Amino acid sequence: xxxxxxxxxxxxxxxxxxxxxxxxxxxxxxxxxxxxxxxxxxxxxxxxxxxxxxxxxxxxxxxxxxxxxxxxxxxxxxxxxxxxxxxxxxxxxxxxxxxxxxxxxxxxxxxxxxxxxxxxxxxxxxxxxxxxxxxxxxxxxxxxxxxxxxxxxxxxxxxxxxxxxxxxxxxxxxxxxxxxxxxxxxxxxxxxxxxxxxxxxxxxxxxxxxxxxxxxxxxxxxxxxxxxxxxxxxxxxxxxxxxxxxxxxxxxxxxxxxxxxxxxxxxxxxxxxxxxxxxxxxxxxxxxxxxxxxxxxxxxxxxxxxxxxxxxxxxxxxxxxxxxxxxxxxxxxxxxxxxxxxxxxxxxxxxxxxxxxxxxxxxxxxxxxxxxxxxxxxxxxxxxxxxxxxxxxxxxxxxxxxxxxxxxxxxxxxxxxxxxxxxxxxxxxxxxxxxx
Amino acid sequence: xxxxxxxxxxxxxxxxxxxxxxxxxxxxxxxxxxxxxxxxxxxxxxxxxxxxxxxxxxxxxxxxxxxxxxxxxxxxxxxxxxxxxxxxxxxxxxxxxxxxxxxxxxxxxxxxxxxxxxxxxxxxxxxxxxxxxxxxxxxxxxxxxxxxxxxxxxxxxxxxxxxxxxxxxxxxxxxxxxxxxxxxxxxxxxxxxxxxxxxxxxxxxxxxxxxxxxxxxxxxxxxxxxxxxxxxxxxxxxxxxxxxxxxxxxxxxxxxxxxxxxxxxxxxxxxxxxxxxxxxxxxxxxxxxxxxxxxxxxxxxxxxxxxxxxxxxxxxxxxxxxxxxxxxxxxxxxxxxxxxxxxxxxxxxxxxxxxxxxxxxxxxxxxxxxxxxxxxxxxxxxxxxxxxxxxxxxxxxxxxxxxxxxxxxxxxxxxxxxxxxxxxxxxxxxxxxxxx
Ligand SMILES: NC(=O)NCCC(=O)O
Ligand SMILES: NC(=O)NCCC(=O)O
Numbered sequence: 001x002x003x004x005x006x007x008x009x010x011x012x013x014x015x016x017x018x019x020x021x022x023x024x025x026x027x028x029x030x031x032x033x034x035x036x037x038x039x040x041x042x043x044x045x046x047x048x049x050x051x052x053x054x055x056x057x058x059x060x061x062x063x064x065x066x067x068x069x070x071x072x073x074x075x076x077x078x079x080x081x082x083x084x085x086x087x088x089x090x091x092x093x094x095x096x097x098x099x100x101x102x103x104x105x106x107x108x109x110x111x112x113x114x115x116x117x118x119x120x121x122x123x124x125x126x127x128x129x130x131x132x133x134x135x136x137x138x139x140x141x142x143x144x145x146x147x148x149x150x151x152x153x154x155x156x157x158x159x160x161x162x163x164x165x166x167x168x169x170x171x172x173x174x175x176x177x178x179x180x181x182x183x184x185x186x187x188x189x190x191x192x193x194x195x196x197x198x199x200x201x202x203x204x205x206x207x208x209x210x211x212x213x214x215x216x217x218x219x220x221x222x223x224x225x226x227x228x229x230x231x232x233x234x235x236x237x238x239x240x241x242x243x244x245x246x247x248x249x250x251x252x253x254x255x256x257x258x259x260x261x262x263x264x265x266x267x268x269x270x271x272x273x274x275x276x277x278x279x280x281x282x283x284x285x286x287x288x289x290x291x292x293x294x295x296x297x298x299x300x301x302x303x304x305x306x307x308x309x310x311x312x313x314x315x316x317x318x319x320x321x322x323x324x325x326x327x328x329x330x331x332x333x334x335x336x337x338x339x340x341x342x343x344x345x346x347x348x349x350x351x352x353x354x355x356x357x358x359x360x361x362x363x364x365x366x367x368x369x370x371x372x373x374x375x376x377x378x379x380x381x382x383x384x385x386x387x388x389x390x391x392x393x394x395x396x397x398x399x400x401x402x403x404x405x406x407x408x409x410x411x412x413x414x415x416x417x418x419x420x421x422x423x424x425x426x427x428x429x430x431x432x433x434x435x436x
Numbered sequence: 437x438x439x440x441x442x443x444x445x446x447x448x449x450x451x452x453x454x455x456x457x458x459x460x461x462x463x464x465x466x467x468x469x470x471x472x473x474x475x476x477x478x479x480x481x482x483x484x485x486x487x488x489x490x491x492x493x494x495x496x497x498x499x500x501x502x503x504x505x506x507x508x509x510x511x512x513x514x515x516x517x518x519x520x521x522x523x524x525x526x527x528x529x530x531x532x533x534x535x536x537x538x539x540x541x542x543x544x545x546x547x548x549x550x551x552x553x554x555x556x557x558x559x560x561x562x563x564x565x566x567x568x569x570x571x572x573x574x575x576x577x578x579x580x581x582x583x584x585x586x587x588x589x590x591x592x593x594x595x596x597x598x599x600x601x602x603x604x605x606x607x608x609x610x611x612x613x614x615x616x617x618x619x620x621x622x623x624x625x626x627x628x629x630x631x632x633x634x635x636x637x638x639x640x641x642x643x644x645x646x647x648x649x650x651x652x653x654x655x656x657x658x659x660x661x662x663x664x665x666x667x668x669x670x671x672x673x674x675x676x677x678x679x680x681x682x683x684x685x686x687x688x689x690x691x692x693x694x695x696x697x698x699x700x701x702x703x704x705x706x707x708x709x710x711x712x713x714x715x716x717x718x719x720x721x722x723x724x725x726x727x728x729x730x731x732x733x734x735x736x737x738x739x740x741x742x743x744x745x746x747x748x749x750x751x752x753x754x755x756x757x758x759x760x761x762x763x764x765x766x767x768x769x770x771x772x773x774x775x776x777x778x779x780x781x782x783x784x785x786x787x788x789x790x791x792x793x794x795x796x797x798x799x800x801x802x803x804x805x806x807x808x809x810x811x812x813x814x815x816x817x818x819x820x821x822x823x824x825x826x827x828x829x830x831x832x833x834x835x836x837x838x839x840x841x842x843x844x845x846x847x848x849x850x851x852x853x854x855x856x857x858x859x860x861x862x863x864x865x866x867x868x869x870x871x872x
Contacts, residue, residue, distance in 0.1 A: 103678055103723045103731070145725050212683030231682060233726055242539055244840040245715035245738045246667060247648030247814030250708050252838065257716055258704055264697035268766055272686050279681035280693055281728045283721055287539045289581050290669055290736045291815075292717045292841040295539070300726045302681045330704055378683030379727075402688065404680040405728040 005365040006428035007421065010126045014417035017118040021416070024114070025106045028055040032103060032407025042407025043106050047099035047141035047152070048076065048179065053186035055098045059138055062117060066124045068136075072190025073199060074163055075153035076140030076183050079192070082120045084133040084431070092130075092430055093201030093390070094119065094423070095137030096208060097382060101145045105409020107209045107416075111397075113138050115207050115420040119427055130431045135201055139382040140188070147179050148172055148233070148282075148300070149344055154385035156194045163194055172282075196389045203355060203430070204386035207395040207423045209411050212378045213402030220373035221418050222363040223396025226356060228377035228384050229277075230311040230348035231304040234318070235341040238263075238326065242287060242295030253331040257285060257294040262330075266321030267301065274313045276305035277378075306376060307348050349377075349384040355393035358433065362425035363395070367418055379404075395422050441801040442864035443857065446562045450853035453554040457852070460550070461542045464491040468539060468843025478843025479542050483535035483577035483588070484512065484615065489622035491534045495574055498553060502560045504572070508626025509635060510599050511589035512576030512619050515628070518556045520569040520867070528566070528866055529637030529826070530555065530859070531573030532644060533818060537581045541845020543645045543852075547833075549574050551643045551856040555863055566867045571637055575818040576624070583615050584608055584669070584718075584736070585780055590821035592630045599630055608718075632825045639791060639866070640822035643831040643859045645847050648814045649838030656809035657854050658799040659832030662792060664813035664820050665713075666747040666784035667740040670754070671777040674699075674762065678723060678731030689767040693721060693730040698766075702757030703737065710749045712741035713814075742812060744784050785813075785820040791829035794869065798861035799831070803854055815840075831858050 022039045029045035045051040056078060060070050063080035071079040081091055096112025116136040123130065139157075144150030147169040155161040167180035183189040192199050210216075215223050240256030264280050271278035283299035301318060305311040319340070326336040363372035377384075377394065386392045397419035400410040458475045465481035481487040492514060496506050499516035507515040517527055532548025552572040559566065575593075580586030583605040591597040603616035619625040628635050646652075651659050676692030700716050707714035719735035737754060741747040755776075762772040799808035813830065822828045833855035836846040 101723070101725060101728060103725075103728065144727065148726055150727065210683065211680045213685075213688065229682065241839075242842045243838070244647045244815055245713065245717055246665060246740050246816065247646065247840060248713075248838060249649075250704065250713060252649065255715070257719070258700060261697040261700035264694060265701060268686065268694055277681065277684075277686060279691070279727075279729055281681055281721070281730060282724050282726045283693070283719075284724075285717070285719060287537070288718050288720075289537060289539075289841070290584055290718045291580070291586065291715075291738055292537060292539065293715055294717060295842070302727055304682050379680055380682065402679070402684060403677075404683060405725070406678045406731070 003361050003365040005425060006432060007425045010122060012122055012421065014118065014420050016121065017114055017420050018413045018416055020114050021106055021110060024055060024058065029100065034408045042409065043100045043104050044102050045098065045100045046102060046146040047143060048182035048186055052099055053188065056138065056188060059098065063120065063136065066120050068120065071192040071199065072188055073192040073194040074190060075156045075166060075194040076188040077153045077157060077194060078138040079135050079199065081133050081135045082123065084130040086131060087133050089132050090200055090202035091133040091135035092427060093135050093137060093203055094205040094427060095139055095382060096206050097139045097142035099141055099143050101143055101405045103406060105404060105407055107409055107411055108211065108404055109142055111209055111416065112207050115423050118420055119424050122424060131435055132431055134427065142382050146171055146173065150380050151382055151385045153194065154382035157196055158385040158388045159196060160388060201390055203390055204383055204392040205423065205426055206381060206383040207419050208381060209404065210396040210399045211404030212399065214375055215373060215396060215398035216400065216402065218373055221367045221371040221398065221415060222422055223373055223375045224356060224360045224363055225351060225394040225396060226374055226376055227351050228349040228380060229304045229306055230308050230346060231302065231380055232311060232315065232342055232345040234301040236299055236301055237339045238297045239337045240293065240295050243293045245291045245293055248293060251332060253293055254328055254334055254336055255293050255331055256297040256336060258330060259325040259328060259336050260297045260299060262325040263322055266325065267318050270314055270317035270321060274305065274310050274317065276303065276310050276314045278303045278314060278318060304378065346380055346384060349387050351387055351393040352391035355391050358430050359393050359395055359422065359426050362422050362429055365425055366421045395419060439797050439801040441861060442868060443861045446558060448558055448857065450554065450856050452557065453550055453856050454849045454852055456550050457542055457546060460491060460494065465536065470844045478845065479536045479540050480538050481534065481536045482538060482582040483579060484618035484622055488535055489624065492574065492624060495534065499556065499572065502556050504556065507628040507635065508624055509628040509630040510626060511592045511602060511630040512624040513589045513593060513630060514574040515571050515635065517569050517571045518559065520566040522567060523569050525568050526636055526638035527569040527571035528863060529571050529573060529639055530641040530863060531575055531818060532642050533575045533578035535577055535579050537579055537841045539842060541840060541843055543845055543847055544647065544840055545578055547645055547852065548643050551859050554856055555860050558860055567871055568867055570863065578818050582607055582609065586816050587818055587821045589630065590818035593632055594821040594824045595632060596824060637826055639826050640819055640828040641859065641862055642817060642819040643855050644817060645840065646832040646835045647840030648835065650811055651809060651832060651834035652836065652838065654809055657803045657807040657834065657851060658858055659809050659811045660792060660796045660799055661787060661830040661832060662810055662812050663787050664785040664816060665740045665742055666744050666782060667738065667816055668747060668751065668778055668781040670737040672735055672737055672758065673775045674733045675773045676729065676731050679729045681727045681729055684729060687768060689729055690764055690770055690772055691729050691767055692733040692772060694766060695761040695764060695772050696733045696735060698761040699758055702761065703754050706750055706753035706757060710741065710746050710753065712739065712746050712750045714739045714750060714754060740814065742784065782816055782820060785823050787823055787829040788827035791827050794866050795829050795831055795858065795862050798858050798865055801861055802857045831855060
């Protein structure tokens with residue numbers, strides 16, 4: 001079966017997308033050199049930092065050039081709307097994020113926003129007025145790296161977090177600066193309500209790098225996503241007793257770090273048993289001194305599974321591991337108190353069937369049946385938030401060696417271009433389908 | 437057998453010592469409230485901080501009041517010398533340190549310096565001129581908490597470290613500020629050579645809280661120390677691969693923190709096997725982000741044993757544990773590179789026999805045979821450094837519940853007073869013995 005393409009007769013400059021990815025990386029936060037080429041660095045552009053402000057300013061300038069109108073909402077999201085023929089109808093949405101990890105790459109999130117920009121540039125260059133307006137969104141703080149809630153502002157928009165909750169989040173690096181302070185400081189505390197009800201979209205398309213090894217393994221070019229893993233970030237505190245490392249016999253200790261070490265080993269087994277994931281990426285000791293047994297350890301346990309049931313098995317297994325470790329059998333057997341806060345559970349995502357079909361058809365039109373692959377996402381994305389309230393679907397392109405959240409994150413330019421063309425095709429196909 | 441006491445006819449105001457401990461704690465860094473009494477806090481007075489400068493200034497004022505002459509050496513050590521009859525002879529030394537842990541108590545080190553001060557105050561009040569001058573030393577940065585080398589300036593004085601080495605040490609909290617900068621900034625980069633050759637002492641007495649559970653367990657009041665444990669602080673770096681926690685299957689990982697967790701569990705077993713100690717108190721992740729598998733973990737492994745042979749067994753056992761963990765069997769089996777630097781091995785200390793006897797006799801004179809106990813020290817002390825070059829010995833008093841390096845560190849006032857009286861007796865007894 002061949003599928004007609006809605007974009008095949010357009011003048012398409014997909015190379016411009018790749019150039020924009022690298023020129024913006026160079027201007028706004030290039031960091032972490034891993035090769036001799038000038039493009040071989042990552043990007044460090046933490047949410048609501050000066051660099052995030054600069055790239056947001058740039059984004060507004062570029063979309064305005066194309067005739068877009070701009071709305072900034074109360075949570076720092078930017079909505080750039082390209083006009084259509086029926087401007088009273090809800091806009092077709094597409095988006096991703098321009099913030100990065102501290103040791104991030106050039107593509108995570110950025111690729112999605114700039115591909116959306118390239119869609120609008122292509123419409124402009126070809127003098128196309130779509131049937132319906134198209135809104136490109138830069139969602140604020142998707143990573144949760146600096147303010148530890150991923151999909152932050154898209155979650156408020158989708159109504160599962162309140163703006164008050166996110167305003168109060170503190171910078172993990174100084175434990176002081178809040179989201180609200182930073183939104184004000186960089187001038188992105190907008191007036192538009194952050195709500196799918198008051199600032200609605202018809203749907204949400206997102207293209208993203210896979211950040212995992214699957215497409216590469218199967219030698220596929222395009223991932224057509226059916227959903228994303230359920231995940232949960234548990235804030236855990238283990239309380240021991242800070243004592244002198246040189247005078248306290250091993251058997252008398254209440255070592256919060258030893259308990260944590262047993263937990264980290266244990267959750268690894270739990271994740272494997274249930275074919276999911278469990279990781280500790282963030283951890284701190286109190287005090288943090290060579291010759292003091294840590295009296296307190298705080299860490300975040302990141303657990304994930306393809307389905308909600310699997311996630312709750314892992315959650316339960318981890319709880320047991322924690323209980324067991326806190327019995328402090330290696331020490332004096334005085335139980336270590338612990339606490340677990342899970343402010344941020346995300347259920348498994350199942351994308352919209354008709355949007356999945358649009359993307360599937362578009363992928364077939366651009367790369368053919370052989371090179372596309374139905375799959376689900378390991379990572380959370382803003383689309384997991386939007387999917388709670390509007391039809392949503394996603395496209396993936398391969399990540400070299402499955403590496404992400406690392407400056408070495410890489411996708412071949414040809415693959416970036418192919419992915420963009422699938423997005424363009426999907427947007428036009430959807431715009432057309434809305435007519436009937 | 438009863439032993440005559442050299443101090444029994446003196447007017448002794450040992451309560452003044454306890455008062456000075458609390459008044460200086462209140463003035464210079466009280467922190468970490470643990471009870472409702474005003475004395476129920478710890479002290480945070482990091483080496484070469486503003487508070488350390490203030491307490492050093494105070495120390496100089498107080499010793500000058502007694503007629504002491506002051507020398508400040510190139511490493512921030514302060515030598516306050518109380519004159520004797522034979523001032524050409526080498527001074528009898530006593531000392532300890534006024535710096536603390538970030539979560540330190542009121543006694544660790546401080547008790548030793550202030551007991552020395554109380555010895556001098558007692559001589560003054562009783563109009564006693566000793567045969568030989570007596571030098572009270574405040575050794576700079578014993579803890580190694582802020583600049584991670586314990587017994588820092590006493591080690592330079594003893595010739596096993598150079599001043600250049602310690603000048604270059606960096607503040608672990610900002611990884612920038614050096615010892616040299618801070619010595620200059622607080623005005624304690626003195627001109628006296630930091631050397632036992634050029635600024636010698638005849639011997640070194642030190643009184644200290646035990647910081648462990650032994651005296652309390654045996655219901656003894658005075659520890660007569662025969663030596664101190666061998667110890668070593670190994671700086672270890674494990675290199676993994678920073679990757680996305682949500683997209684990287686457990687089997688594909690190179691998780692530097694998982695390897696570290698296995699090491700922390702493993703060294704615990706090694707320490708128990710060889711009846712020594714092994715602890716990790718300081719640890720950091722790179723990056724340190726919820727959804728990134730740590731690509732690098734740096735930590736310090738603190739190992740100790742009563743004798744040098746035991747320490748080298750533990751060292752070897754830990755090396756094997758590290759090797760094994762770095763095979764990364766739980767991940768993709770790609771070996772994780774690691775490095776171990778051990779800049780700071782301290783061999784087991786064996787104090788001077790004749791000084792031990794002086795202290796033993798003094799303890800018998802003050803508390804009787806029944807209440808003193810021969811033992812060795814779990815922690816390192818400035819006396820471990822001085823013992824390398826001059827006759828040295830130490831006195832311990834009990835620590836409640838063996839707790840130290842914790843604001844809750846506590847010794848009963850009566851026990852503090854008894855310990856001081858043993859120090860006073862030892863100094864007078866030694867001063868007398870030197871005549872013959
Ligand atoms: N795509 C991505 O890295 N999102 C951040 C949230 C997550 O950790 O899954
Ligand atoms: N006494 C004391 O805490 N000294 C610091 C060095 C060590 O850790 O043993």
